[in-house]
Amino acid sequence: MPGMVKLGQMERERMSEKRTRRGGEGRIGIRDVARDAGVSVATVSRTLAGDGYPVSDEARRKVLESVKKLNFVPNDLARGLTQSRTNTVGVIVPNLVNLYYARVVIGVEEIAAQNGISIIFCNTNHNIAKREQDINLLLQKRVDGIIICGSGTDYESGSGRLANGNAPFVVLGRNERLDYPSVHADNFRAGYRATQHLVDLGHRQFLFLGGPEKWPDGSDRIAGFKACLAENDIEFQQDMLLFGDFAEENAYQRVLHLGRNFPATAVLAGNDRIALGGMAAVVDLGLRIPDDVAFVGFDNIATSHYLRPSLTTMDMPARLIGAEGMRVLLRIIAGETVASRTVFEADLLVRQSSGGTRLQA
Amino acid sequence: MPGMVKLGQMERERMSEKRTRRGGEGRIGIRDVARDAGVSVATVSRTLAGDGYPVSDEARRKVLESVKKLNFVPNDLARGLTQSRTNTVGVIVPNLVNLYYARVVIGVEEIAAQNGISIIFCNTNHNIAKREQDINLLLQKRVDGIIICGSGTDYESGSGRLANGNAPFVVLGRNERLDYPSVHADNFRAGYRATQHLVDLGHRQFLFLGGPEKWPDGSDRIAGFKACLAENDIEFQQDMLLFGDFAEENAYQRVLHLGRNFPATAVLAGNDRIALGGMAAVVDLGLRIPDDVAFVGFDNIATSHYLRPSLTTMDMPARLIGAEGMRVLLRIIAGETVASRTVFEADLLVRQSSGGTRLQA
Numbered sequence: 211m212p213g214m215v216k217l218g219q220m221e222r223e224r225m226s227e228k229r230t231r232r233g234g235e236g237r238i239g240i241r242d243v244a245r246d247a248g249v250s251v252a253t254v255s256r257t258l259a260g261d262g263y264p265v266s267d268e269a270r271r272k273v274l275e276s277v278k279k280l281n282f283v284p285n286d287l288a289r290g291l292t293q294s295r296t297n298t299v300g301v302i303v304p305n306l307v308n309l310y311y312a313r314v315v316i317g318v319e320e321i322a323a324q325n326g327i328s329i330i331f332c333n334t335n336h337n338i339a340k341r342e343q344d345i346n347l348l349l350q351k352r353v354d355g356i357i358i359c360g361s362g363t364d365y366e367s368g369s370g371r372l373a374n375g376n377a378p379f380v381v382l383g384r385n386e387r388l389d390y391p392s393v394h395a396d397n398f399r400a401g402y403r404a405t406q407h408l409v410d411l412g413h414r415q416f417l418f419l420g421g422p423e424k425w426p427d428g429s430d431r432i433a434g435f436k437a438c439l440a441e442n443d444i445e446f447q448q449d450m451l452l453f454g455d456f457a458e459e460n461a462y463q464r465v466l467h468l469g470r471n472f473p474a475t476a477v478l479a480g481n482d483r484i485a486l487g488g489m490a491a492v493v494d495l496g497l498r499i500p501d502d503v504a505f506v507g508f509d510n511i512a513t514s515h516y517l518r519p520s521l522t523t524m525d526m527p528a529r530l531i532g533a534e535g536m537r538v539l540l541r542i543i544a545g546e547t548v549a550s551r552t553v554f555e556a557d558l559l560v561r562q563s564s565g566g567t568r569l570q571a
Numbered sequence: 572m573p574g575m576v577k578l579g580q581m582e583r584e585r586m587s588e589k590r591t592r593r594g595g596e597g598r599i600g601i602r603d604v605a606r607d608a609g610v611s612v613a614t615v616s617r618t619l620a621g622d623g624y625p626v627s628d629e630a631r632r633k634v635l636e637s638v639k640k641l642n643f644v645p646n647d648l649a650r651g652l653t654q655s656r657t658n659t660v661g662v663i664v665p666n667l668v669n670l671y672y673a674r675v676v677i678g679v680e681e682i683a684a685q686n687g688i689s690i691i692f693c694n695t696n697h698n699i700a701k702r703e704q705d706i707n708l709l710l711q712k713r714v715d716g717i718i719i720c721g722s723g724t725d726y727e728s729g730s731g732r733l734a735n736g737n738a739p740f741v742v743l744g745r746n747e748r749l750d751y752p753s754v755h756a757d758n759f760r761a762g763y764r765a766t767q768h769l770v771d772l773g774h775r776q777f778l779f780l781g782g783p784e785k786w787p788d789g790s791d792r793i794a795g796f797k798a799c800l801a802e803n804d805i806e807f808q809q810d811m812l813l814f815g816d817f818a819e820e821n822a823y824q825r826v827l828h829l830g831r832n833f834p835a836t837a838v839l840a841g842n843d844r845i846a847l848g849g850m851a852a853v854v855d856l857g858l859r860i861p862d863d864v865a866f867v868g869f870d871n872i873a874t875s876h877y878l879r880p881s882l883t884t885m886d887m888p889a890r891l892i893g894a895e896g897m898r899v900l901l902r903i904i905a906g907e908t909v910a911s912r913t914v915f916e917a918d919l920l921v922r923q924s925s926g927g928t929r930l931q932a
Binding site for chain 2: 296298300306307309312313315316319328329330331332333335343344347348350351352457458462483486487489490493494512513515516517518520
């Protein structure tokens with residue numbers, strides 16, 4: 211366990227459903243291309259490697275058609291032939307500007323460094339088409355495996371290339387519909403615990419300042435919020451939910467729009483960046499934190515500890531998820547059996563913005 | 572000019588010294604390896620591509636020795652032979668956790684997307700040895716060029732492979748000793764202007780809460796600070812400088828250590844993360860911002876606008892530097908002549924932490 215991040219108790223759900231993935235099985239190989247094109251393996255090799263040997267236009271055309279038809283990744287050629295590893299892993303990040311992913315990356319790199327693995331990153335900016343391009347790019351760059359960060363709602367288009375065995379991969383996020391090895395946080399329980407903290411402080415009027423409505427981590431946090439309200443006999447109202455994006459400015463505007471006659475005494479922010487924007491707006495409305503409005507965030511990005519008031523937040527185990535994700539990927543690459551899901555719990559960090567520190571003192 | 576970042580006036584110094592770099596010139600090629608090893612080009616190709624043809628152990632040994640001796644990058648083979656481009660550019664970032672680089676990356680990606688270029692990133696964590704590994708990794712992954720972010724003090728070891736023409740590259744940072752195409756901000760002038768802003772507000776007692784002592788951008792900012800003090804007949808004292816690292820916690824501890832009997836009425840923080848830590852410590856000392864201590868930072872990371880008090884800062888043109896860096900790299904790849912240096916100026920963003928907004932009101 212890395213010593214630099216205080217994670218407290220953690221939890222691993224080892225799902226009963228096990229799976230084995232081995233590097234070579236099911237991969238479309240150069241021999242498949244040769245068979246399909248009706249040419250020799252050497253001709254495929256010459257066409258794709260461009261190694262200076264002459265290839266007839268007709269043979270070249272047939273090879274390229276078969277490559278396309280079979281979804282064969284050309285630059286995988288050398289590896290396919292030599293069975294050698296590149297000791298490179300690709301990591302696809304939805305947004306480099308989000309400090310949550312920066313913490314995930316630290317965990318990934320920690321384990322990579324211990325195992326002599328180099329990392330190359332791609333940044334999708336939350337664009338699904340870009341993510342598909344990045345997956346193809348990483349396969350062309352002959353990575354040994356891919357880590358996909360983020361709980362996107364649809365990996366199906368990408369899954370074609372990945373599930374075909376072109377490369378082992380791990381998803382750092384939840385997607386229960388699909389049969390991928392994944393590592394993620396228990397966001398339902400994090401939402402529940404954050405809410406219970408505010409209920410314990412006497413709050414009954416809530417606002418959940420969410421991120422995008424279709425964000426799975428956010429949906430889990432909201433489900434936990436609702437479950438906690440129900441458990442405490444507080445009626446959930448639809449107007450307790452305000453969706454938006456992940457950026458500070460959007461949250462700032464949403465909260466400012468609510469005005470000084472604020473509809474809640476406690477705000478759960480979908481993540482810490484949303485909390486940052488929301489808290490600025492509350493201050494600008496002339497309200498006090500936590501006396502008039504208490505705040506709890508999710509993530510524990512580096513900034514949160516240094517805000518004044520400092521931000522009470524659920525310390526999502528980003529670094530631990532990154533580290534475990536890399537460990538799982540290395541096991542898959544080595545042909546070992548891995549758990550289909552590994553789930554870590556988040557800790558509540560009580561700081562000034564919820565007023566919880568004063569109660570404890 | 573991208574419309575999304577407000578940059579105000581900007582400045583380009585086109586240095587008189589021009590240079591031309593073309594893709595093929597001076598590159599160690601497969602023919603050089605073959606000549607040195609005393610074998611055929613085909614044998615080198617077969618050895619390195621592992622394309623299934625038999626190569627004798629003796630020939631293989633000679634080829635690998637020559638590859639090592641000549642610093643030839645094996646996986647560059649296919650490109651060297653076919654002269655084809657991969658439309659991939661590598662970007663080396665010192666620290667993905669620093670939101671300054673996140674802004675640089677946005678600019679890089681903007682221009683890359685417009686030109687159909689895919690980006691792969693490497694994260695060095697400010698480790699020079701890691702940066703050298705990353706340069707080699709990117710060359711092996713057959714990128715068309717490399718963008719190196721950060722004004723590290725020593726690119727000499729990396730320059731061996733790069734200056735040999737293995738790949739075009741651009742440095743996003745200042746290094747006047749070395750003959751590299753570079754794009755960077757005018758940090759001297761930024762330091763000068765930040766100081767003048769505080770002098771204009773009546774301050775005479777300063778603290779410069781720096782980053783690492785050997786950080787070139789920081790040194791330039793401090794030089795501008797000193798020049799501005801001299802211009803205003805304020806004597807510079809060595810104890811006005813406190814060096815440290817880039818992280819919030821280090822700045823927090825340095826400032827807390829100074830105690831409530833604070834030695835300055837105005838703090839220039841080496842960057843916004845340092846300002847964030849320093850401001851938290853000032854608040855925890857029971858002092859008011861800006862009434863007791865005014866703060867100015869550098870960078871304008873996303874957080875700065877949402878702090879309360881919001882952070883007055885020099886808006887370093889990170890996105891513009893990233894965009895121009897990619898444009899320069901594309902010109903080099905295309906064989907065009909580029910300026911050896913392109914310099915952009917930073918704008919002063921007056922917010923609450925310096926008290927300047929009240930003066931203007």
